[in-house]
Amino acid sequence: MADKKRLSIADFLKILPTRNKKIEGAASDPPKPLTSYRPNRLAMILHPGRQALRVAGVTPLTDDVKLYTLVPDPSGGTDSLAPFGAGSYISVTVETDGRVFSRPYSITSSPGDALHGRYEIAVKKEPGGVVSDFIHENWDVGTPVSASEPAGEFQYEPLRDAPTVICVAGGTGITPFRSMIRAVLEGSEDFRLTLIYGARTEKDLLFRREIEAAETLDPRIKVVYVLSEEEKPGREHGFVTADVIRRYAPVAGPYSVFVCGPQAMYRHLETELPKLGLRRKYIRYEIFGPIRQIDAEPDYIRPERDVFSVTVRQNGAEREIPCRRDETLLSAMERAGVRAPSLCRSGECGFCHSKLVSGDCYVPARQDHRREADTKYGYIHPCSAFPLSDVVIDVPSAK
Ligand code: FES
Numbered sequence: 079m080a081d082k083k084r085l086s087i088a089d090f091l092k093i094l095p096t097r098n099k100k101i102e103g104a105a106s107d108p109p110k111p112l113t114s115y116r117p118n119r120l121a122m123i124l125h126p127g128r129q130a131l132r133v134a135g136v137t138p139l140t141d142d143v144k145l146y147t148l149v150p151d152p153s154g155g156t157d158s159l160a161p162f163g164a165g166s167y168i169s170v171t172v173e174t175d176g177r178v179f180s181r182p183y184s185i186t187s188s189p190g191d192a193l194h195g196r197y198e199i200a201v202k203k204e205p206g207g208v209v210s211d212f213i214h215e216n217w218d219v220g221t222p223v224s225a226s227e228p229a230g231e232f233q234y235e236p237l238r239d240a241p242t243v244i245c246v247a248g249g250t251g252i253t254p255f256r257s258m259i260r261a262v263l264e265g266s267e268d269f270r271l272t273l274i275y276g277a278r279t280e281k282d283l284l285f286r287r288e289i290e291a292a293e294t295l296d297p298r299i300k301v302v303y304v305l306s307e308e309e310k311p312g313r314e315h316g317f318v319t320a321d322v323i324r325r326y327a328p329v330a331g332p333y334s335v336f337v338c339g340p341q342a343m344y345r346h347l348e349t350e351l352p353k354l355g356l357r358r359k360y361i362r363y364e365i366f367g368p369i370r371q372i373d374a375e376p377d378y379i380r381p382e383r384d385v386f387s388v389t390v391r392q393n394g395a396e397r398e399i400p401c402r403r404d405e406t407l408l409s410a411m412e413r414a415g416v417r418a419p420s421l422c423r424s425g426e427c428g429f430c431h432s433k434l435v436s437g438d439c440y441v442p443a444r445q446d447h448r449r450e451a452d453t454k455y456g457y458i459h460p461c462s463a464f465p466l467s468d469v470v471i472d473v474p475s476a477k
Pocket of ligand 1: 428459
């Protein structure tokens with residue numbers, strides 16, 4: 079091996095004048111804009127931050143679910159859509175009565191559709207849901223929509239997940255799986271996908287015809303329906319249980335279980351899935367927003383008061399707002415018109431990361447994705463923190 083020349087102290091001291099000479103001799107043109115560099119341009123396509131979209135189509139799927147087609151809005155600065163992996167979500171922002179709300183929705187179209195300038199999201203009208211009501215009543219063809227770049231971790235990872243995935247869906251929880259089915263068909267994903275789709279009746283099953291067509295087109299896709307309020311030949315009856323999953327799981331070799339559905343289904347499956355004896359890494363739950371029944375959490379101790387005061391420090395200003403014990407600090411801020419950053423609303427992404435200056439909060443274990451240092455130094459994710467006392471928080475500005 080050739081001897082490498084070592085840099086002596088004397089050589090080292092010569093570097094500075096040489097560098098200064100080069101800097102002085104450099105052209106005095108203003109620096110090039112960051113977008114003139116290819117890696118930066120690529121980074122901005124992959125991670126645009128926010129995307130300006132507009133509604134290009136509205137299709138009612140049931141009485142309370144509508145499918146929205148979203149396309150880029152060049153007049154808002156978005157010429158193409160950010161690509162994504164099947165199972166991702168976007169967070170859309172709506173403004174009503176001077177208050178800004180955001181909600182994550184799974185992208186239900188395929189990754190290939192995004193390359194052709196189209197995302198689809200399905201929005202269910204929730205009882206008392208400010209955002210879903212607003213969308214159902216106000217979004218029409220041409221409506222501008224502000225959305226985040228795609229985010230989330232509910233995607234097939236060949237290094238972690240098994241070659242067969244049992245996808246357990248409930249209600250609109252079918253949306254990320256429709257994207258995965260389409261991704262398998264178009265070739266952007268390669269795994270065996272068994273969909274176990276639970277609904278009350280057959281008419282509540284979304285995308286049924288399309289899903290059944292996919293099953294006939296590709297032997298890697300299998301579909302099982304589980305109806306809780308109807309008995310029909312060829313359909314499972316009741317709820318999705320460990321026994322139902324075992325019936326359709328591979329006889330040999332490991333399999334993954336992906337779950338997306340209403341919170342009640344998660345609570346039910348949290349007692350069912352351990353019976354399968356799978357390694358922990360093979361069980362994946364999609365985010366589902368703030369916990370609605372905080373009293374049902376096993377380690378929640380109900381505080382003495384029902385409403386607490388939250389002092390929000392942001393951009394050098396301070397504001398005091400009320401927060402019910404059963405709502406998250408983020409929900410209280412949105413209701414009071416405080417703009418706080420948010421994306422997943424489930425404690426996962428860290429986008430709302432804020433300093434808890436004083437007071438005490440309950441963070442449900444299943445939504446506590448903070449780093450150890452955050453817990454140690456008093457940082458919380460307001461989207462998954464419920465007040466146990468009056469609190470003071472330092473909140474970054476919304477991006
Ligand atoms: S919005 Fe994702 S952690 Fe709070």
